[in-house]
Amino acid sequence: MRMTLWVARAGFLLTLVGVSACESGPPPTGLEAPSPAVDAIGLAELTRLDHLARFKRSVKVGAFSSYDRTGGNDDGFSGAYSFIRQDAEGLVLAELDGPGAIYRIWTPTPTDDVFAFYFDGEDEPRLEIPFRQLFTGEREPFVSPIVGYGAGGFYCYLPITFERSIKIVARAETLQFYQINYALYPDDVELGTFDGYAAPESRALLATAVELFEAAGEDVSASAAPAGVELLTERTSVSLAPASSVTLFETDQGGRIAGLRLGPASAFAGKVRDVIIRIFWDGDEQPAVLSPVGDLFGYSWGDPAMRSVVAGTAGDTNYLYLPMPFDESARIELTSERAEGPPLDVEVEVVWTRIPREPDEGRFYALWRRENPTIDGEPFTFLDTQGRGHIVGAVLQAQGFESAQTGFFEGDDQAILDGELVIHGTGSEDFFNGGWYNVTGRWMSRVSLPLSGCLDYNNALGRSAGYRFMLTDAYAFRTSARLTIEHAPTENRLPTDYASVVYFYSEERPTMAFELPGEAERRVSGPDRILFRPGWSVPIDSFSFRGMTVTKVQEPIDGVDTRYLEVRVEGEDVFGPHSVGFRCELPEAGTYAVSIEALGGPDQATVQLFRNERAEGQAVDLFREARQPVGPLRLAELEFAEGENAVLLKLSGTNDRSSGQGVDLTGLVFERVP
Structure with a gap:
């Protein structure tokens, strides 16, 4: 029987009519995969995903960045390390002998200072461009979305190639954060020096790259297989019972998977991480892919969140378009570790071709x-592995153990390739092309860009998550690779809960153990005590119709720099006592004890929590003869839903000795009641 498939630009919809199907016939006689390894360098690498499986011809990859050379956290704030040297023209940011290419430029602090690019020892720069215009898409050939911005960061993926050398100079007195990723090649590789991509063939390649970058969430499986080959599409519907496994796809001949689509995505959502995907290549008894299903596709603490070009969720379908070549066999399995409950009805599509793995390609892991x-x-x-290969992506879910604290995301990423530290980042969100966590409009909410994005940021829950995929800027290694990220501004002293997926290609089986902990150790955990700080970025749901001012203030209190929300009122509101409401996101439904933290003082009011115009719990008097921190002060115990909840506080009265009717609120505390 058959099932129909509808693919639209807005997403992917899988409609099941039958059990399984296979479309297309055998490949034409003598069909062979092309192997233009030399051509798949530079701009060509942005045009097709099938290039990703090929081993890189580079002899070294690395990066220049503004990281603090002393081991501290001044990774660009002061600009002390935001150059490798100074000359008469300005700040030298990068200097290399070629042949090579600049593959990624990132910053969260663009300026209008001019960047000068000198090529091959020339006396005059071939390219002069304001720093900001590397990312805005207003200056060709730096076109969107090959360049772009979002989640607080600015990125440029336009390859800037050079035959003999490159020097990048910022004509500026100071600069802040930056990263410049590069690759160097053997002398026999002819890259050509950057010429603005003015030739017709270059313009055509750039247009193809733009089309691919714009296709996030669409079916790009044809790009993940060699050009011109015929693709097979196998569609299957299975019922996955608790405590059982099912095979989604299996073949005993060589080939390559160009696309995997699995749905419904909602079936794999939730906090338990108890449905596991395993993919096996070439008779290996150990899986090459091992992950909870949702996390492989970029779920964020159990919620579908990612929509990149190569992996994510569109509509109610998960997708993966990283090429997966194999020599002689492949098998995809799902395992449910649920002890009970109804079976999961799963729909899967595997797009593949009978072109086996080439000698210059790695297996996907x-x-x-x-x-x-x-x-x-x-x-x-x-x-952390030995052998030859390249890293092409990473997803990270990071959660602290203290509410309203995400300082662990100050930590830097580091890549040690072939025994050498070649990439040192400037902050965790920077690795994911973002910037400025806990700042509204920046790394503060979910943002999906073609190759990177913010999966989530929630200060109250102590959570921050991101993803990044690497096409041209893959981390290639010949003997070993170790990719790490710090979990504190310095010294890795902040205890945290980190969960990741790393995507890579390897010539041989990786030496790092492929193991999953037990179900209890995989489960998403939320804090039992959640602190919302209104002086920072807690959303205000409502406040009085008239006579109220709300101000965010920062000042030292008892020697401690304190941020708070200052509420001041005059007269009466239209509908009675003055009020201010907040939107508070909770990780789970249940009963919570709600308390407030505030600055008591001689002009402070009495506060009470209201729901549906009913006073809940007890009123709290914030009057104190001298200004001082108070709390937490219990307001009430109430049932709350998972997700966003409206919490309304009313200024219900005033102490006889109070000179005003204000509230200086430093925190709203929710503690789970067993």
Whole structure:
């Protein structure tokens, strides 16, 4: 029987009519995969995903960045390390001998200072461009979405190639954060030096790259297989019972998977992480892909969140378009570790071709890891392996153990490739092309860009998550690779809960263990005590119709720099006592004890929590003869829903000795009641 498939630009919809199907016939006689390894360098690497499986011809990859050379956290704030040297023209940011290419430029602090790019020892720069215009899409050939911005960061993926050398100079007195990723190649590789991509063939390649970057959430499986080959599409519907496994796809001949679509995505949502995907290649008894299903597709604490070009969720379907070549066999399995409950009805599509793995290609691997807690004094490890290959992506869910504290995201990423530290980042969200966590409009909410994005940020829950995929800027290694990220501004001393998926290609089986902890150790955990700080970025749901001012203030209180929400009122509101409401997101439904933290003082009011115009719990008098921190002061115990909840506080009265009717609110505390 058959099932029909509808693919639209807005997403992917899978409609099941039957059990399984296979479309297309055998490949034409003599069909062979092309192997233009030399051509798949530079701009060509942005045009097709099938290039990702090929081993990189580079002899070295690395990055220049503004990281603090002393081991501190001044990774660009002061600009002290935001150059490698100074000359008469300005700040030299990068200097390399080629042949090579600049593949990624990132910053959260663009300026209008001019960047000068000198090529091949020339006396005059071939390219002069304001720093900001590398990312805005207003200056060709730096076109969107090959360049762009979002989640607080600005990125440029337009390859800037050079035959003999490159020097990048910022004509500026100071600069803040930056990262410049590069690759260097053997002398026999002819890259050509950047010429603005003015030739017709270059313009055509750039247009193809733009089309691919704009296709996030669409079916790009044809790009993940060699050009011109005929693709097979196998569609299957299975019922996955608790405590059982099912095979989604299996073949005993060589080929390559160009697309995997699995739905409904909602079936894999939730906090338990109890449905596991395993993919096996070439008779290996150990899986090459091992992950909870949702996390492989970029779920954020159990919620579908990612929509990149190569992986994510569109509509109610998960997708993966990283090419997966194999020599002689492949098998995809799902396992449910649920003890009870109804079966999961799962729909799967596998797009593949009978073109086996080429000698210059690696096998695809993806590994889920969790450290809960992270190791004191050691960074979190995405991958630590021996052999030859390249890293093409990473997803991270990071959660602290203290509410309203995400300082662990100050930690830097580091890549040690072939025994050498070649990439040192400037902050965790920077690795994911973002910037400025806990700042409204920046790394503060879910944002999906073609290759990177913010999966979530929730200060009250101590959560921050991101993803990044690497096409041209893949981390290639010949003998070993270790990719880590710190979980504190310095020294890795903040205990945290980190969970990741790393995507990579390897010539041989990775030496890092592919193991999953038990179900209880995989489960998403939420804090029992949740602190919302209105002086920062807690959404205000409502406040009085008239006579109220709300101001965010920062000042030292008892020697401690304190942020608070200052509420001041005059007269009466239209509908009675003055009020201010907040939107508070909770990780689970249940009963919570609600308290407030505030600055008591001689002009403070009495506060009470209201729901549906009913006073709940007890009123709290914030009057104190001298200004001082008070609380937490219990307001009430109430049932709350998972997700966003409206919490309304009313200024219900005034102490006889109070000179005003104000509230200086430093915190709203929710504590789970067993």
